[in-house]
Structures are given as structure tokens and as C-alpha cells.
Amino acid sequence: MKSPIKKLAQTCKAITCFMVFIAIGGCQGSGENAFLELTTMEIEDPVRHYYPILQGLEQNIVIKVTNTGEHPLKLFKVLPSCGCTIAEFTTHAIAPGNDGFIELKYNSTKNIGEVGVYTTIVANTKEHSHTTYFDIHVVPDALYTKDYEELYHIEQEKKGGLQEMVEGETNERGYIVDSTEVRKYM
Known part of the structure; x- marks a missing residue:
């Protein structure tokens, strides 16, 4: 019967060999890119x-x-x-x-x-x-320089304004009743 120290030594050797094999294999590349020659x-x-x-x-x-x-x-x-x-x-x-x-x-x-x-x-x-x-x-436009938010809203309107059609404009969405919901917006 093998002693626990010999079993541990064999396990360490096996793990070391496996890690070296993985490291060498990883350096060579994988997939289709592994065989590409250098070009200009x-x-x-x-x-x-x-x-x-x-x-x-x-x-x-x-x-x-x-x-x-x-x-x-x-x-x-x-x-x-x-x-x-x-x-x-x-x-x-x-x-x-x-x-x-x-x-x-x-x-x-x-x-x-x-x-x-x-x-x-x-x-x-x-x-x-x-x-x-x-x-x-x-x-910028010579008559008026739009800021980022205005440009964003114009872009959203071009996409159809689906969110505003479903939820309404931001100033028409009502208010929060539950005080625990307020923490989500802070």
C-alpha cells in the first residue's frame, strides 16, 4: 500500500504536467486563428x-x-x-x-x-x-444650439415615441403614493 505522501507527490506531478500541457497548448492559439501566417x-x-x-x-x-x-x-x-x-x-x-x-x-x-x-x-x-x-x-445650427437632451428627444420622436404613447409625457405620469417607491428614484 502506498503512503499518503507518495500519493500526494504523484497527484502534484499529475497536476503540474496537466498545467504545463494547458499553458503550452494555450500559447499556440486555437481555432482557425491558430494557423494564420503573418501577412502585410x-x-x-x-x-x-x-x-x-x-x-x-x-x-x-x-x-x-x-x-x-x-x-x-x-x-x-x-x-x-x-x-x-x-x-x-x-x-x-x-x-x-x-x-x-x-x-x-x-x-x-x-x-x-x-x-x-x-x-x-x-x-x-x-x-x-x-x-x-x-x-x-x-x-451647430446657426439659429439655435440644441443640447444633448433635446437632440435625444428629437431622435426618440423619429423612432415613433412609443414610450410616450404608452406612458404619456413625463409631466403627465402622475405621482408616487408609496414612500418606499421614493427611494428607488433617489
Whole structure:
């Protein structure tokens, strides 16, 4: 019969071997990304300056990415530096010599003045990440500058104003009777 110390030593060895196996396996990657060779890419016009737009308008920006290497190009992440910009991009591998597209949608609702947005593109390239930049001047309406709440209500009205149709306007919703309900709003 084995002593408890020998059993503990064997268990520790087994756990150590298992952890080393997991660590080595995790370093090699997993899934389709594990076998992607490094390649190169070219971004068409990585620095752009757009004409001024009125506050509240949306600017659509399409960035063409060309695979200039010998292996398939895979875009992993596209990360704009501002929450006012949403990125959609090609999720499949781009064959050598072919193009992929990144679409950025910039919403100018919350900004006035000069706005600059950097976008980081993470891919299976030798440089690992690339950066693009665009700037745009957001101009307020000359007659009246709406604040964020007014612009939000205008946007909600465009969507149909469903909440107001069901619950009524905020100043028509009545009052709270139960004093425990007051704590929820404080």
C-alpha cells in the first residue's frame, strides 16, 4: 500500500504536467486563428479630413484594406477611439491581392467643433496593429444650439415615441403614493 505522501507527490506531478500541457497548448492559439501566417496589408488613405457637417448628422466612412502579402489577411478587431463611432468590418479572411472594407459610422450628436478619431485595426500582420485617423468639424445650427437632451428627444420622436404613447409625457405620469417607491428614484 502506498503512503499518503507518495500519493500526494504523484497527484502534484499529475497536476503540474496537466498545467504545463494547458499553458503550452494555450500559447499556440486555437481555432482557425491558430494557423494564420503573418501577412502585410495596405490601408487606402489612412489619414482623412472631412468637410464640416451639422450637429446631429451621421458621417459614413468606408476604408479599403488591401492584402498585399502572400497569406490570407484576417481582421480581428477594429477599435475606434471614440464611442461616437461604430465600426463594422469584413470578418472572413481576405485572400492575397484582394480587398476588404471597414465601415465607420460617426454620429455627431454629442460633439461640437473639431473632432478627431483614431481607429486601431488589429490583424494577422507583421506590425500586428495599424492606425487610421479622420477629423471632421461639427457645426451647430446657426439659429439655435440644441443640447444633448433635446437632440435625444428629437431622435426618440423619429423612432415613433412609443414610450410616450404608452406612458404619456413625463409631466403627465402622475405621482408616487408609496414612500418606499421614493427611494428607488433617489
